[in-house]
Amino acid sequence: MTEIPETGELRAKVESISALPTVPSTLKQISSMLENSRLSVNELGSFISSDPALTSKILKMVNSAAYGFPNRISSISHAVMLLGLNVIRGLLLGVSVFDLMQKHIVGLWEHSMGCATVSRWIAQKKGIKEPEEVSVCGLLHDIGKVILLLHYPTQFDNASALAREKGITQHEAEKIHFDATHADVGSWLAMKWRFPINLVEAIGFHHQPHLSRQASLETAIVHVSDALVRAKGTVGDNYTRVPEIRPSSWELLGLSDDDVMEIFNILEETASEEAGEKECQEAY
Template identity: 50%
Template sequence: MNAQVVLEKIEKIENLPTIPSILRKILGIIEDPKVSLQKISDFVASDPTLTARILKMVNSPVYGFPGRISSVSHAMVILGLNAVKGLLIGVSVFEVMKKNMVGLWEHSLSSAIYARIIATRKNLSSPEEISVAALLHDIGKVILLIAFKEDYEKIIQSVMAKEGFLHELEKEYFGITHAEVGGFVAKKWNFPLKLTEPIMNHHRPQLSKNFELETAIVHFSNILSLSRGIGYSGDIFVNPVNVSVWNVLDFKYEDIKDIFREAEDPITSSQEIFASDE
């Protein structure tokens, strides 16, 4: 297969029969470049399950506003349109993730927690937005699974047989990685470059030119989650930290220890909170 063929199929992803109807609707709304805050709020409000999931997420320890956000429009004001759009995707691919790649949700959630903690330490103005990028960093895996289930499962088997890292085997087989696929769909969903670039480059952070720090954070959060052994990402070995990221983040050994420590409670409680979901 080549990248072009893969992207053509992904371009029409919402027409695939395997895509859940709620996700299809969400994608339809998000792809409208002129979509307003009001329209998204109204759409979410019309679906009680979706409303409950969004509120559960924004009030969870993943974000650190526990019990304070009572409505979707309130979440929009506090987190901003892009973060809420990202969460909408995040909470609605949740079921697909749980069904098709057990453990990816936990991997994504914990990456989001590490990213929020690091972004806050680095004084970024919107740590929640970077955290949403981390929550969605492996969305390309879900997309590839939906679009090419059998082929993707074969690739995962090769990873299990220790033939390489998932993103390397994807490149060999599809001519494109889940990171690039994720960047492609994030662009298609009108996410700003601040979110698409970290998703696109989370396995080659040295290529990020506009949002170097944000990309370094998502790259590193993914690795922290892998090395802490939370959930399942498709890989069996921890990806190495890209050298460029050490320079951008400028962390000492103590900083990393603090980040690990700070993330423990939110990770444990968010896993409890989300474990009961269908």
């Protein structure tokens, strides 16, 4: 396996997320729960169900376009049964960083949801057995940004400013400031949280998909989804350069022009659905 880079001190800090003073307590709690290798479906289900806000966020997510089930899923136990432990663990993490994303990085939530939707669509098209797992990869691929921002706000802002000034990508600027990128940070956490290797690699190599050894298809899907969602554009996501698509990943997926048009249409539809929902919420 191609090794995820080690950058000693940073990695150790990121891995001790439950000790970071800047990380909110719910995320710390969820983090230590995910580190438990014996976590059962029932335990996870009852943890989620004990929190009504978390329950409604998870149900909203499983009923969104990113998962596309034809019938409404109305209970956590049904969601766990349909989606499996890994997907629910990923969603739990996704919704728990949701509030952080909204507050700290404008547009990252919309970007992540867009990637989850597109990743699932492509995974299904490619006949992957568990397209929902690839959707979770899309949802969590930039989670390292949230952690970097929470723990190193100044350096993270400096990296973003450098990316804008020099017209380089965010991850290139992070490499200069941290000697690691949000992709590395995300993969360290995914490993610590015992996520499956396809999730670890898709997060860790989403900007360098050619380095993936054990999940090259999933990684290519997240890599291409990321670029397509950025190219389509979402709120607050338009100030750094759109990452380039690696020709090898593009070839691996073999998407046609019609496929790309369909992906853009889906993104447009889900964006206007979300905007409509926001308006409704604000009106009440």
